[in-house]
Amino acid sequence: xxxxxxxxxxxxxxxxxxxxxxxxxxxxxxxxxxxxxxxxxxxxxxxxxxxxxxxxxxxxxxxxxxxxxxxxxxxxxxxxxxxxxxxxxxxxxxxxxxxxxxxxxxxxxxxxxxxxxxxxxxxxxxxxxxxxxxxxxxxxxxxxxxxxxxxxxxxxxxxxxxxxxxxxxxxxxxxxxxxxxxxxxxxxxxxxxxxxxxxxxxxxxxxxxxxxxxxxxxxxxxxxxxxxxxxxxxxxxxxxxxxxxxxxxxxxxxxxxxxxxxxxxxxxxxxxxxxxxxxxxxxxxxxxxxxxxxxxxxxxxxxxxxxxxxxxxxxxxxxxxxxxxxxxxxxxxxxxxxxxxxxxxxxxxxxxxxxxxxxxxxxxxxxxxxxxxxxxxxxxxxxxxxxxxxxxxxxxxxxxxxxxxxxxxxxxxxxxxxxxxxxxxxxxxxxxxxxxxxxxxxxxxxxxxxxxxxxxxxxxxxxxxxxxxxxxxxxxxxxxxxxxxxxxxxxxxxxxxxxxxxxxxxxxxxxxxxxxxxxxxxxxxxxxxxxxxx
Amino acid sequence: xxxxxxxxxxxxxxxxxxxxxxxxxxxxxxxxxxxxxxxxxxxxxxxxxxxxxxxxxxxxxxxxxxxxxxxxxxxxxxxxxxxxxxxxxxxxxxxxxxxxxxxxxxxxxxxxxxxxxxxxxxxxxxxxxxxxxxxxxxxxxxxxxxxxxxxxxxxxxxxxxxxxxxxxxxxxxxxxxxxxxxxxxxxxxxxxxxxxxxxxxxxxxxxxxxxxxxxxxxxxxxxxxxxxxxxxxxxxxxxxxxxxxxxxxxxxxx
Numbered sequence: 001x002x003x004x005x006x007x008x009x010x011x012x013x014x015x016x017x018x019x020x021x022x023x024x025x026x027x028x029x030x031x032x033x034x035x036x037x038x039x040x041x042x043x044x045x046x047x048x049x050x051x052x053x054x055x056x057x058x059x060x061x062x063x064x065x066x067x068x069x070x071x072x073x074x075x076x077x078x079x080x081x082x083x084x085x086x087x088x089x090x091x092x093x094x095x096x097x098x099x100x101x102x103x104x105x106x107x108x109x110x111x112x113x114x115x116x117x118x119x120x121x122x123x124x125x126x127x128x129x130x131x132x133x134x135x136x137x138x139x140x141x142x143x144x145x146x147x148x149x150x151x152x153x154x155x156x157x158x159x160x161x162x163x164x165x166x167x168x169x170x171x172x173x174x175x176x177x178x179x180x181x182x183x184x185x186x187x188x189x190x191x192x193x194x195x196x197x198x199x200x201x202x203x204x205x206x207x208x209x210x211x212x213x214x215x216x217x218x219x220x221x222x223x224x225x226x227x228x229x230x231x232x233x234x235x236x237x238x239x240x241x242x243x244x245x246x247x248x249x250x251x252x253x254x255x256x257x258x259x260x261x262x263x264x265x266x267x268x269x270x271x272x273x274x275x276x277x278x279x280x281x282x283x284x285x286x287x288x289x290x291x292x293x294x295x296x297x298x299x300x301x302x303x304x305x306x307x308x309x310x311x312x313x314x315x316x317x318x319x320x321x322x323x324x325x326x327x328x329x330x331x332x333x334x335x336x337x338x339x340x341x342x343x344x345x346x347x348x349x350x351x352x353x354x355x356x357x358x359x360x361x362x363x364x365x366x367x368x369x370x371x372x373x374x375x376x377x378x379x380x381x382x383x384x385x386x387x388x389x390x391x392x393x394x395x396x397x398x399x400x401x402x403x404x405x406x407x408x409x410x411x412x413x414x415x416x417x418x419x420x421x422x423x424x425x426x427x428x429x430x431x432x433x434x435x436x437x438x439x440x441x442x443x444x445x446x447x448x449x450x451x452x453x454x455x456x457x458x459x460x461x462x463x464x465x466x467x468x469x470x471x472x473x474x475x476x477x478x479x480x481x482x483x484x485x486x487x488x489x490x491x492x493x494x495x496x497x498x499x500x501x502x503x504x505x506x507x508x509x510x511x512x513x514x515x516x517x518x519x520x521x522x523x524x525x526x527x528x529x530x531x532x533x534x
Numbered sequence: 535x536x537x538x539x540x541x542x543x544x545x546x547x548x549x550x551x552x553x554x555x556x557x558x559x560x561x562x563x564x565x566x567x568x569x570x571x572x573x574x575x576x577x578x579x580x581x582x583x584x585x586x587x588x589x590x591x592x593x594x595x596x597x598x599x600x601x602x603x604x605x606x607x608x609x610x611x612x613x614x615x616x617x618x619x620x621x622x623x624x625x626x627x628x629x630x631x632x633x634x635x636x637x638x639x640x641x642x643x644x645x646x647x648x649x650x651x652x653x654x655x656x657x658x659x660x661x662x663x664x665x666x667x668x669x670x671x672x673x674x675x676x677x678x679x680x681x682x683x684x685x686x687x688x689x690x691x692x693x694x695x696x697x698x699x700x701x702x703x704x705x706x707x708x709x710x711x712x713x714x715x716x717x718x719x720x721x722x723x724x725x726x727x728x729x730x731x732x733x734x735x736x737x738x739x740x741x742x743x744x745x746x747x748x749x750x751x752x753x754x755x756x757x758x759x760x761x762x763x764x765x766x767x768x769x770x771x772x773x774x775x776x777x778x779x780x781x782x783x784x785x786x787x788x
Contacts, residue, residue, distance in 0.1 A: 011580025033624035123562040127553035
């Protein structure tokens with residue numbers, strides 16, 4: 001009370017009082033420095049205890065007395081808990097966190113969690129100065145750390161885990177929350193509307209399939225690509241972006257697909273599958289393509305390998321006509337057995353041996369393709385790779401370029417399994433399913449135009465480029481003069497790698513040459529051989 | 535009861551600044567012994583060479599450790615305590631108070647933090663030594679017994695328990711079968727209170743022999759061998775008409 005001004009230094013004395021009769025309990029409300037909370041800006045504030053833990057702790061009695069209750073249940077429960085040593089912590093209201101709402105509904109919200117151990121070893125006091133100059137000290141009862149609560153929506157733990165798994169693929173992160181919102185909207189609407197909404201949702205694309213069941217990689221890819229193109233709204237956009245993105249995503253898709261399969265078992269980290277050696281790419285493709293095909297095999301006794309191969313071809317074939325070149329069919333028919341073996345061998349080949357496998361593939365596929373082609377009607381048209389308009393009609397009078405196209409298709413399709421992965425500008429629809437499943441392999445197809453100088457009918461084929469072995473008429477003639485050869489042998493001579501032609505082009509060109517040469521045929525070892533006599 | 539309380543922001547509006555002071559335990563204990571008026575000491579705030587010095591000096595009568603008035607023997611609590619002042623360091627700290635009536639009001643903002651340190655002298659050291667000795671004493675103590683414990687024999691049955699049991703049995707005698715109707719009444723009134731009963735509990739309530747009781751129960755009730763109420767008896771549906779508590783209340787009022 002007295003303020004003695006001492007002489008040595010300007011010091012003022014104040015009395016300290018510790019009031020005894022305080023009905024108020026003082027607590028500290030501490031904020032983080034980074035939140036920059038300024039209490040002076042608060043116009044209005046409400047504070048209440050956060051009682052959400054009560055239902056966890058307090059086990060409410062269901063019914064006391066009369067229906068549903070048991071005699072002596074409480075005592076029995078207590079005895080049981082004691083026996084097992086279950087100690088339930090009491091729900092203390094004092095220790096519950098605070099919820100502070102500042103400036104009404106639109107303002108900030110804070111959660112204040114009690115800090116333990118404050119009053120254990122030292123006591124805190126609040127010194128306030130009274131109007132009379134004395135200090136009053138109040139003990140601090142509790143310390144609460146207040147943190148701001150996020151008002152924006154957040155993902156739940158499961159959703160966050162999902163998005164984390166897709167973080168490498170998703171570019172547009174804004175769509176994540178958008179999808180979530182749409183999903184919530186969808187759930188709140190009638191069932192009739194749900195269809196529309198889900199359609200819309202798909203259109204808008206994005207990886208917001210949250211907890212939806214992944215049935216198809218196809219869907220994923222559609223959505224993924226639409227993710228990347230921010231404003232994509234249509235399937236066109238999807239496919240186009242797919243075209244661009246596919247190269248980069250081939251590997252990712254593969255990984256993703258694998259992760260899908262293992263999703264039920266464990267979380268797959270991204271790096272898990274990197275060093276994995278895969279036996280044969282097309283294995284997966286064929287197995288994936290099977291469900292897509294609704295067409296049964298046409299009662300041929302081909303082993304499964306060929307079936308798979310031909311089914312994949314069938315998918316990527318544009319047009320098939322029943323009136324296929326009979327000649328080639330017959331020839332290949334007899335060669336059926338070997339294709340089978342080749343198929344099997346092909347399956348065992350590792351992806352590295354592209355050369356030999358390419359060839360064997362082509363031949364094997366050729367055989368099977370041609371064989372299969374005969375029975376099936378071409379379901380699809382257009383989107384042929386490269387050689388849409390090639391004419392290879394020779395032995396089939398009256399048949400338009402479709403035939404050649406179909407043959408080329410078969411071959412191409414046959415080889416497509418190995419060499420897929422590249423998005424072709426024509427025909428994404430048919431090729432895409434198979435393509436997606438395969439890892440991109442360096443294919444010497446259309447991107448590498450073959451160098452050829454033989455007069456080919458203008459057919460949308462890429463211009464040939466020069467290389468070591470030219471697939472020319474003279475070359476073929478030379479071979480045939482020297483000794484009789486089957487088409488297979490001929491094809492072997494003109495390997496795609498050396499001629500620079502794609503397999504389908506090779507086949508086309510070879511067929512044309514053969515037509516022109518019109519060699520004689522003879523059957524050797526049940527195989528149709530060509531030969532020329534000069 | 536609405537838990538949401540409007541916070542009284544007057545303290546903050548006035549920008550009342552307060553000090554948050556950390557005080558040692560022994561000192562706060564001494565403060566608790568203060569008189570009703572609450573005066574515990576004095577604070578001296580001085581400026582020495584541009585530095586603000588704050589020092590708290592405890593009132594003389596409060597410096598005795600023991601009961602007030604005793605001064606000899608017990609070490610004295612140091613009297614002078616300089617405060618070390620810190621700034622709040624960016625952290626916003628406010629003080630809110632909760633009254634007995636659950637009214638919350640914001641008292642003010644913390645402008646300074648301080649620590650109350652005693653002046654280290656011999657007296658203080660003695661005090662600390664005492665404190666340490668006390669805290670190092672174990673909570674549990676082992677005592678050596680003079681004689682070995684001889685109360686643990688190997689009984690056939692618990693002797694006390696046995697005696698008690700026999701006495702009880704003798705006093706009660708065998709349970710006599712009462713009239714069927716009487717027993718039924720007892721059962722019905724019991725089942726009005728609870729739905730599920732253990733047979734042992736029913737025996738306890740009705741004081742009837744088990745076989746007789748079971749016979750009656752088989753007549754009017756069913757036995758739950760599975761389910762939530764494991765091995766309990768309950769009345770048959772046609773005999774029971776349980777209502778929810780609310781309905782019962784309604785019935786009682788009307």
